Amino acid sequence: xKNSNRIIGxxxxxxxxxxxxxxxxxxxxxxxxxxxxxxxxxxxxxxxFYSTVELQYSFSFLWGEHMEGVRxxxxxxxxxxxxxxxxxIAAVLNKLILIGFFxxxxxxxxxxxxxxxEENREKSYFCKENYIRIRKLxxxxxxxxxxxxxxxxxxxxxxxxxxxxxxxxxQLLPDGLILAGVYKSMILFVVAEVYKLGLDMKNDAExxx
Numbered sequence: 001x002k003n004s005n006r007i008i009g010x011x012x013x014x015x016x017x018x019x020x021x022x023x024x025x026x027x028x029x030x031x032x033x034x035x036x037x038x039x040x041x042x043x044x045x046x047x048x049f050y051s052t053v054e055l056q057y058s059f060s061f062l063w064g065e066h067m068e069g070v071r072x073x074x075x076x077x078x079x080x081x082x083x084x085x086x087x088x089i090a091a092v093l094n095k096l097i098l099i100g101f102f103x104x105x106x107x108x109x110x111x112x113x114x115x116x117x118e119e120n121r122e123k124s125y126f127c128k129e130n131y132i133r134i135r136k137l138x139x140x141x142x143x144x145x146x147x148x149x150x151x152x153x154x155x156x157x158x159x160x161x162x163x164x165x166x167x168x169x170x171q172l173l174p175d176g177l178i179l180a181g182v183y184k185s186m187i188l189f190v191v192a193e194v195y196k197l198g199l200d201m202k203n204d205a206e207x208x209x
Contacts, residue, residue: 012113019106026099033092037085044079045091047152048175051075053168075165076175080155094151101144108137126199131192138188145181149174 053075058068082088112133116125152174163170 008113008116012110012117015106015110015113019103019110022099022103022106026096026103029095029099033095037088037092044081045087045094045155046079047155048148048178049077049080049152049156049172050175051163051170051172053165053170055166075170080160097147101140105137105140108133108140126195126202128199131196131199134188134192134195138185138192141181141188142185145178145185148178152178
């Protein structure tokens with residue numbers, strides 16, 4: 001029991017620090033984005049794009065064997081940059097939205113462990129507030145994944161053309177791995193319902209007593 005108390009206390013403190021830092025980063029990001037828009041510097045849009053390209057390669061093993069040939073490589077642009085004012089506004093808004101997702105997600109975790117810390121004093125770990133927070137966290141992850149995929153799809157398919165790397169014309173595509181968040185959110189929804197089952201059992205036991 002003492003170990004679980006320490007773990008809950010540690011995680012509560014950790015997510016409080018992470019929440020404070022995420023809010024600080026969000027404020028700095030908002031200010032820097034506005035400054036860049038006013039100054040006129042190009043702003044990069046970071047989205048999970050990818051494409052493939054066939055390139056020559058060569059390498060050697062430690063035992064002396066040498067390999068070379070042509071293979072397909074995955075290309076992932078770090079960011080897309082434009083001086084267009086609407087693109088820059090969209091890039092700043094996208095950055096703020098993603099920071100917002102992160103801040104609200106960390107807040108749910110912070111509040112969950114804060115409640116667990118308080119409930120632990122009464123030897124109770126089940127409450128309706130945490131059930132709601134777990135579901136909110138699942139919705140946030142689901143919304144983030146779908147939002148990022150849709151935005152990436154829109155930019156890569158409809159707004160970007162003639163994308164070339166090393167003279168090769170490529171077609172950018174949204175990275176499907178971002179949809180792994182959908183799977184994670186489904187797991188959290190299941191966890192929320194299991195937690196609710198424990199909450200219902202606790203309430204039934206209290207009514208019986």
